[in-house]
Amino acid sequence: MKATAPRHQPWDVRRPPRAEGKNFLVTGGNAGIGYFVAEQLAGTGATVVLGSRNPAKAEAAAASIQSRVPGARILQVRLDLAELASLRRSVEALKLDRLDAVVHNAGVALDDPPRRETRDGHELMFATNHLGHLALTRWLAPLLSAAPAARIVTVGSFAAKSERLDLDDLQSTEGYRPKRTYGRSKLAQMHFGLELDRRLRAVGSPVTSVVVHPGGALDSLTPSRPPVQVRTSGERLRGLPAGLVVQGKHAGAWPAVRAVLDPRIEGGELWGPRVFGLRGEPRREPLWSHLTDTAVAAQLWDASCDLADIDPNLGLVA
Template sequence: MVSTSSTPPWDVQRLPRADGGVFLVTGGNAGIGYFVAEQLSATGATVALGSRNPAKAEGAMAAIRSRVPGARVRAVRWDLADLSSLRTAVESLEVDRLDAVVHNAGVALDDPPRRETGDGHELMFGTNHLGHFALTRWLLPLLSAAPAARIVTMGSFAAKSERLDLDDLQSRQDYRPQRAYGRSKLAQMYFGLELDRRLRAVDSTVASVVVHPGGALDSLTPSRPPVHVRTTGARLGGAPAALLVQGKHAGAWPAVRAVLDPAVRGGELWGPRVFGLRGKPRREVVWSRLADASVAARLWAASCDLTGIDIDLGAGGA
């Protein structure tokens, strides 16, 4: 653990105040992203929910306000699958700095056929990885304006068993939805770690941290109408799984800690304590596959080519 005897234990139920802070959560209108936003809202910070669905964003904000009186929460409309829209979407934030962004939004398809974004990228890779890659470029000036900003990338335990095919990042050959999803999350995690290496190389004040939620099920997630309603049947049916996995409210804990805990450092990986599947957040050893900086560098170069965007860290992303 990073914590020392002089640092109080991290308490997921008693988060430190972050009054005056400005946080952005992509996909903050549903799932784990909603709970990240709800928990960060309780710190007194302003939390922006990045969403492509205004109605769902309104529902999420209403749910947060019902749980967190006086919550400073707002919605920003954008679509990570539409790369050309992201610069304007960032401008619509209308803030002069950003203290953290949680790259959480994602698409997960269960069945064929293979689908593409409007830019011609495989939908999951194009949204989950390339969308956040491009978004980072436009957010960097705002992040660099904060004293010590964090970029938190939400990976997935599903990525641990996958391996990137750098010759077929778009899954054009032998498309399998679950594998393509796992690879898109693996790409995000490689990006988060490579981003931190590059930020350190230019002595940036911004840090990049990678997290994953472990096993997070709807059936173990408390109700937050209208965002999520858990039926009695789902609660009872999911009870045995609680021995191994957890709800999405707990899946949010590693990301929330990565945003708020000053002991967390760039380039680290955080996940649930118990077998990486459930429990309170802790620092993990970076998975051996993710430690391969040569793969990360090749992915970075490919991402620049595919998006037409070069993230200029030396200029603070400007």
């Protein structure tokens, strides 16, 4: 009896499908997980745009990718998510006719206790990690709508799993604690990605929104990419025990890369590492219980659009 081929080939994180002719934007693509998302997407033949607030770091990242991926098509755009008023100009500078996917990856985490604000008076982590990506989506809307089936991929954080939003204090004006504020800012962004997909589906848009998280991703377990990422032998040895539980940032990029490229992934899904959500190849996860609260997501949406002075339809869900 002749064996039949499987309906779907298993996903290979090291050999993703080709994507020639497509345009992908990765925010924060010059460092960390964003760099490895960009490097892996560049290997598919797509044009990858590195969104970075530091042109010199973006140039170094582009050179690193091009040295490892022959023929890589890399563009750069200055992108400062903490400066909401600058984002429209950044999108205009792209000079693209369409965008097949954006990976909302960039973020800032503050270790020092003092609370910091942007020029607009927003708490820095909430503004950069959440409000900036919301506003960026608004200005990217025409480019995303011009693609046949564009995808918006939001990179959350495992740190958000243990947090809950305080809708009366979204910007941590009271009881500010850096780690909690960071986790809540990423939780807000994950709520945004899921609420966005609900609204896109409600109007029959071909654009979809997917949420991912990298699990536990450490520098000590990340391969070197000088000068972007440098890991010494000592750091590698010290990080080996942690490798039983977590992984490097190259592996932390896998859920986002799959969410961009795999046509079987549907909007409104959550993807993360296979082993306890901390390490391993990407898999679909059940939505965390607090991420299923659509009332919180809707209230956050309205409050965030008001804070960012953005039309709640975002140009995508009109």
